[in-house]
Amino acid sequence: MIRGGPQGIRGTRGVSIPVHHRWKGAQCVRCQAVRVVDAPMANRFPPVPHGRRAVWCDFLNLISMIADIIPVTRARADAAIVDLDGTMVDTLGDFAEALRRMLGDLSLPGIPAAEIERMVGKGTEHLLRSVLDHVLQPMEPQRRAAAVEAHYPQAWEAYGRHYLAINGSHSRVYEGVAEGLQALRAAGLRLACVTNKPGAFAVPLLRAKGLDGFFDHVFGGDAFERKKPDPLPLLKACEALGTAPARTLAIGDSVNDARAARAAGCPVVLVTYGYNHGQPARQVDADAHVDSLQALCAG
Numbered sequence: 001m002i003r004g005g006p007q008g009i010r011g012t013r014g015v016s017i018p019v020h021h022r023w024k025g026a027q028c029v030r031c032q033a034v035r036v037v038d039a040p041m042a043n044r045f046p047p048v049p050h051g052r053r054a055v056w057c058d059f060l061n062l063i064s065m066i067a068d069i070i071p072v073t074r075a076r077a078d079a080a081i082v083d084l085d086g087t088m089v090d091t092l093g094d095f096a097e098a099l100r101r102m103l104g105d106l107s108l109p110g111i112p113a114a115e116i117e118r119m120v121g122k123g124t125e126h127l128l129r130s131v132l133d134h135v136l137q138p139m140e141p142q143r144r145a146a147a148v149e150a151h152y153p154q155a156w157e158a159y160g161r162h163y164l165a166i167n168g169s170h171s172r173v174y175e176g177v178a179e180g181l182q183a184l185r186a187a188g189l190r191l192a193c194v195t196n197k198p199g200a201f202a203v204p205l206l207r208a209k210g211l212d213g214f215f216d217h218v219f220g221g222d223a224f225e226r227k228k229p230d231p232l233p234l235l236k237a238c239e240a241l242g243t244a245p246a247r248t249l250a251i252g253d254s255v256n257d258a259r260a261a262r263a264a265g266c267p268v269v270l271v272t273y274g275y276n277h278g279q280p281a282r283q284v285d286a287d288a289h290v291d292s293l294q295a296l297c298a299g
Ligand SMILES: O=C(O)COP(=O)(O)O
Pocket: 083, 084, 085, 086, 120, 121, 122, 123, 124, 194, 195, 196, 197, 198, 228
């Protein structure tokens, strides 16, 4: 179990995820957890003889006051939406190899993996434009922007071909992922994978890594009109899962996941080990940060 707060989102069995509630009256605007402050505590107890009643009331008032300070109600999560690159699979090696081959085809210079890492997370179009912009650096900005667009169609075609050829062979599943997903499923949560990676890359990758069986739905970055950080993919995933966003936990590695989750109204947990455009994930606003998906398991 993750520690970090007295309150949390609790699955039907054994999964407890800390959430820092934002109370509006007695209800959390993020996850709809309810504070017990207004609970008619006295009604829960059998009638007591007159005379002893005052003692009971004092006692119950005290409990009620404590409950006000420490919200004790745990909301329930019905489902989780899990990001792919940087959250479940370390795919930096695949990106680097496909880009190395693509840049070779275009007779352009290479790019270090550390630079690529900063560019991952906003989908293939963004990645390719960022890489082309980087390798064409010697050009002055206006000519460079035009050169990026001129190279883009050939880059897209070559990259897609190479990525599919090497998909999964330079990547690995992060430690604790299978255990974390297993625990979420065992707790009765439905799971969807929502990634900015194209569906044609995401589906075979999940299969190759033995993760496909955990998911009821997989949505690639080309599944909807807009990608994360837009909330649309998360809202569509909630629709497919049949769950309310406030009861659907988003799990990701970057600011794109966190912003999409906030805008969709999903509670969000970020892993600390993925790709976040060169910035520590702990600096990103989220309900919790974990070092492993296994930390989502009850202890
Ligand atoms: O930009 C990508 O291709 C990676 O996307 P993801 O982190 O949403 O899986």
